[in-house]
Amino acid sequence: MNNRRKPSIWSNIYVVLLLRLLLVFVLYSITRFLFYVLNPSLFANMDVGYLATLMYRGLRFDASAIAYTNSLVILMHILPFRFRYNRAYQKVVSIIFYIVNTIGITLNMIDVVYYRYTMKRTTSGVFQEFENENPTNFVSFIWDYWYITFIVIALILLMVWMYKKIRVERPYIKLRNFVYYPLAIIFMAIAGYYTVGAMRGGYTAGTRPITLSNAAEFVKKPEHRAIVLNTPFAIIRTFGKSRLERKEYFDTAELNEIFYAEHAINTDSTTLFNKFEGRNVVLIIWESFGKEWVGSLNTDIEGYKGYTPFIDSLVNHSYVFTRGYANGRKSIDALPSIIASIxxxxxxxxxxxxxxxxxxxxxxxxxNHQYYSAFYHGAPNGSMGFSAFMQQAGFDSYVG
Known part of the structure; x- marks a missing residue:
C-alpha cells in the first residue's frame, strides 16, 4: 500500500524553479530600492511614480543578469533525468544557487557605496583598475560600511530561509519512460528558449542583445540609468570589452600652441551667421552609401547621373558640404559619430x-535654442540600441 502523501503543485520541479528565480528577482528589486534610498541626493527629480517605473523597467535587466548567473541552476532543474529529484542532487543545486546569488546581491550592495565615487554602475573595468591592489585593503570596506555588510548578511539569510521553503518532491504518479522523457525534453526546450530570451533581453531575432546603453531609453536623466541597471548585468555585458588607454603626448600649453581646438565664430566675417535661425534642421542618414552614388556631388564627371534623384533635388535647396569623411566603420558606430561627434x-x-x-x-x-527633435528609423525598435542612444542624446521622440 502506498501511503506517500500526494505532493502539491508548488513542489513540481518546474514550478519550484520559477519560484526560486522569482525569489532572486525580489532580492534584486530590494537591492535596487536600497540603491536609491541610500543615495537619494544623487538622483534629482525623483518622485514615487517615476521611481516605480524605473524599478519596473529594471526587471528586464534583472532577468538578463539572473539568467546568466543562474544558468547552471536552471540547467540542473530542467535536465530530463529522474535523478534530479534526489536529495543529494538538490543539495548541490542549493549550494550553487546560494553562491551565485550571494555574489549578485553583494555586488549590487557594494555599488550602493562605490557609485558615489564613480557615478556609474561598476563594470568589468574594475578588475583592471584594482588589479595591482592588495586584496586585504578591501577588508576595511566591511567595517567602514558596516550597515552595508549588515544588509548583505540579512538578504543572504532571507534568501536561504525562503529557498528552504521551496522544496522539490517526486511526482506522485511515476510516468512511463516513453511518456516521461519526451515531456521532459519538451519542457527543457521551452525553458531553454525563455532563458536565452531573458539573457538577450528580448525574443525578437532582429534586435541586438540589450546592453548598458539600453537603460537610457527609460530615464529622464543619464544618472537615473544606474537605478534601472544592476551591477552583475553591467559586469557581464562589459566583460571582454576593451577600454581606451589614456595617452599623454603633450601638455595643455604645448598642445594649444600647436593646435587650439576651441573655435570662436567671427560674426562680422561669417556671412551665414544667424541666417538660418528658426529653420528646420534635417539630417538624412544613409546606410552603406558613398559620395560616388550621388549625382549632384559628381557634376565634374561628364555624363554621370548618379542614383539618388530625390537627394539631388534637395541639394539645390540646401546648404551642402561636398567633402565627407567617415567617422565610423559599422552601422552601430553611425549615430554616435554623426549625432554626437564620438x-x-x-x-x-x-x-x-x-x-x-x-x-x-x-x-x-x-x-537650447527651443528646437524640438525627432529621429525616424526604418529598422525594428531596439535595433542596435539606437532608440536608447537617441534618448541619451537628448532627442524628444523616436519613431522606429
Whole structure:
C-alpha cells in the first residue's frame, strides 16, 4: 500500500524553479530600492511614480543578469533525468544557487557605496583598475560600511530561509519512460528558449542583445540609468570589452600652441551667421552609401547621373558640404559619430564602458535654442540600441 502523501503543485520541479528565480528577482528589486534610498541626493527629480517605473523597467535587466548567473541552476532543474529529484542532487543545486546569488546581491550592495565615487554602475573595468591592489585593503570596506555588510548578511539569510521553503518532491504518479522523457525534453526546450530570451533581453531575432546603453531609453536623466541597471548585468555585458588607454603626448600649453581646438565664430566675417535661425534642421542618414552614388556631388564627371534623384533635388535647396569623411566603420558606430561627434574605437560606443557618460549632441545643442527633435528609423525598435542612444542624446521622440 502506498501511503506517500500526494505532493502539491508548488513542489513540481518546474514550478519550484520559477519560484526560486522569482525569489532572486525580489532580492534584486530590494537591492535596487536600497540603491536609491541610500543615495537619494544623487538622483534629482525623483518622485514615487517615476521611481516605480524605473524599478519596473529594471526587471528586464534583472532577468538578463539572473539568467546568466543562474544558468547552471536552471540547467540542473530542467535536465530530463529522474535523478534530479534526489536529495543529494538538490543539495548541490542549493549550494550553487546560494553562491551565485550571494555574489549578485553583494555586488549590487557594494555599488550602493562605490557609485558615489564613480557615478556609474561598476563594470568589468574594475578588475583592471584594482588589479595591482592588495586584496586585504578591501577588508576595511566591511567595517567602514558596516550597515552595508549588515544588509548583505540579512538578504543572504532571507534568501536561504525562503529557498528552504521551496522544496522539490517526486511526482506522485511515476510516468512511463516513453511518456516521461519526451515531456521532459519538451519542457527543457521551452525553458531553454525563455532563458536565452531573458539573457538577450528580448525574443525578437532582429534586435541586438540589450546592453548598458539600453537603460537610457527609460530615464529622464543619464544618472537615473544606474537605478534601472544592476551591477552583475553591467559586469557581464562589459566583460571582454576593451577600454581606451589614456595617452599623454603633450601638455595643455604645448598642445594649444600647436593646435587650439576651441573655435570662436567671427560674426562680422561669417556671412551665414544667424541666417538660418528658426529653420528646420534635417539630417538624412544613409546606410552603406558613398559620395560616388550621388549625382549632384559628381557634376565634374561628364555624363554621370548618379542614383539618388530625390537627394539631388534637395541639394539645390540646401546648404551642402561636398567633402565627407567617415567617422565610423559599422552601422552601430553611425549615430554616435554623426549625432554626437564620438569617433569609433575598438568597441562601439553603444556597447562600451563609456555608454553611460553624459554627452552633448546636435539635439541637445538645438534644444537650447527651443528646437524640438525627432529621429525616424526604418529598422525594428531596439535595433542596435539606437532608440536608447537617441534618448541619451537628448532627442524628444523616436519613431522606429
Amino acid at each position: 569617433p569609433s574605437s575598438e568597441t562601439p560606443f553603444i556597447l562600451s564602458h563609456y555608454s553611460g557618460n553624459r554627452i552633448n549632441s546636435l539635439a541637445s545643442v538645438l534644444r
